[in-house]
Amino acid sequence: MAKDRLYFLDNLRASIIFLVVLLHVSLCYMLYAPSWWYVINPVSSIFFTLLVVLIDVPIMPAMFFIAGYFAIPSLQLHGATEFLRQKTWRIFTPWVLGILLLAPPTAFMIPFTRNLPVEIFSFWTGAFWAEAFQHSVYWFLALLFWMFVALTLLWKCIPALHTLTQTPAKAPLWFFPVFVAISAACFFTVIQFLPLDYWFVSYFLSFQPERIFQHVLYFSLGIWAWKYGWFTEGGYCPRKRAWLPILAITMAVYLLVKMGFAASTAPLLNKQFVLACSFATYCIASLMGWSAVFSTWVNGRGRFWRSAAKNSYGIYFLHALVVYWLAYGLIAVTWSIYIKAAVVFFITTIFCWLFTSGVLRKAPLLRRMF
Incomplete structure (x- = not known):
């Protein structure tokens, strides 16, 4: 390569x-x-x-995919201890700094822009750590760090991962339909129990429940893609002429479904099923479409x-x-x-x-x- x-x-x-x-x-x-x-x-x-x-929809799955793609070779190069030390410096520590220094004044914008009688210092030292607590944009860092921790534990428990080698292979025809089906099923199942766009927030982790499985799936897909040499000679390389039309169609379908979701008179279960399917297909089409474009047109180091x-x-x-x-x-x-x-x-x-x-x-x- x-x-x-x-x-x-x-x-x-x-x-x-x-x-x-x-x-x-x-x-x-x-x-x-x-x-x-x-x-x-x-x-x-x-x-x-x-x-x-x-x-x-597609930006975070793509970020987790890229992180997963480079995870195993990094573990093999550095070993578990050094790998986790680097991730602590590069991800966990910035997350802590973000939560301590930047998330409070960001969250303060909510009452401030609504002219509520709140003073920033008292908000920062009081309300932010109670009812107003949030991760702001740094939820991604916390979730990614814990994924790396989980992968490191698997690495310690499964010695075969230490010698895993990249073996380029084409993606079988069934792969993407099955991946989309699993992704849609996870999304659909979660929204049967929790409302759309709900955020789970704790001090150490924050995420949208209907999307958490998408993030794990795309992180895992990145590992799979590395193992089978995607984007390398002999491995699967998405083509623009195949994926860009799919991306255009799935984008249009998702937009119609999402924008018309509340107004539609169809049964709720049907609407949720269509939303889950359109969400899942748009995610994978975006990742593959963007990868096809960037791998051929934006692969330089200017x-x-x-x-x-x-x-x-x-x-x-x-x-x-x-x-x-x-x-x-x-x-x-x-x-x-x-x-x-x-x-x-x-x-x-x-x-x-x-x-x-x-x-x-x-x-x-x-x-x-x-």
């Missing part, structure tokens, strides 16, 4: 971070925004609602992509607070919301990019994390 063959996965991960920023910007300007959302612009647009619906890949973690870590305060500051400005959204997105991305490059990746200790 040529070393630069998988640069596209780093580029894809960086692009997903840009989409995460765009998602959180769009939530501030969307029609039908969650009532609790940090900043809600008085003027909204269905355009941003559509963006949120389309971006929200200056832009090298910098984006290196600084994307810091952009993710910093962006939330910047997005919400900027969006709040622009509420009184009489610009079009499309201009406002563009300004928030570009200023946030550029500021966080420069701050990561100049501070997070150069300061002692911090550079070991970012």
Whole structure:
């Protein structure tokens, strides 16, 4: 396998971070925004609602897939102790810093933007650790870290993993239909017991129950993909001419299903089944479609992509607070919301990019994390 063959996965991960920023910007300007959302612009647009619906579904499964793809070779290279030490520095410690330093002022935006009589210091030291506790965007780090811990335990218990080798092979015809069926079944089962978009929150873990199995499945799919040499010579390489039409169709179907879910008069069980199936197919089609595009068109190591890949973690870590305060500051400005959204997105991305490059990746200790 040529070393630069998988640069596209780093580029894809960086692009997903840009989409995460765009998602959180769009939530501030969307029609039908969650009532609790940090900043809600008085003027909204269905355009941003559509963006949120389309971006929200596939980005996290792709991130877990990429993490899983590189997990076993990293374990084999470093061993369990060093592997877990590195993940503690790179994932657990930033999660702790995020919860202690950035999540409280982010959560404070909720009462602050609603003119509630709350002072930030008392909120930070009191209410945040009780009824207002949340992980903000850092829930991903906690969940990913515990997945790595679980994988390390499996590694210790299953010696065969130590000598597991990559054996490139094509994906059998049954593979993707079966994967989608399992994914849809997990989603459908969970929403029989818990409402859609419900968040489970504890001090050490936060997730949406209907999506937790998707994240585990895609992390596991990443491990499977590495084992069978996906994206390498002799392994499965998704093709644009196959996956891009599938992506377009599944995207349109999911959008119609999601946007029409509440208004549909069909029996609830039927609606939930269709939603689960459309969700699962859109997820896998996005991952394969994006992989097909990036592996052929965005597989380089030019200056832009090298910098984006290196600084994307810091952009993710910093962006939330910047997005919400900027969006709040622009509420009184009489610009079009499309201009406002563009300004928030570009200023946030550029500021966080420069701050990561100049501070997070150069300061002692911090550079070991970012």
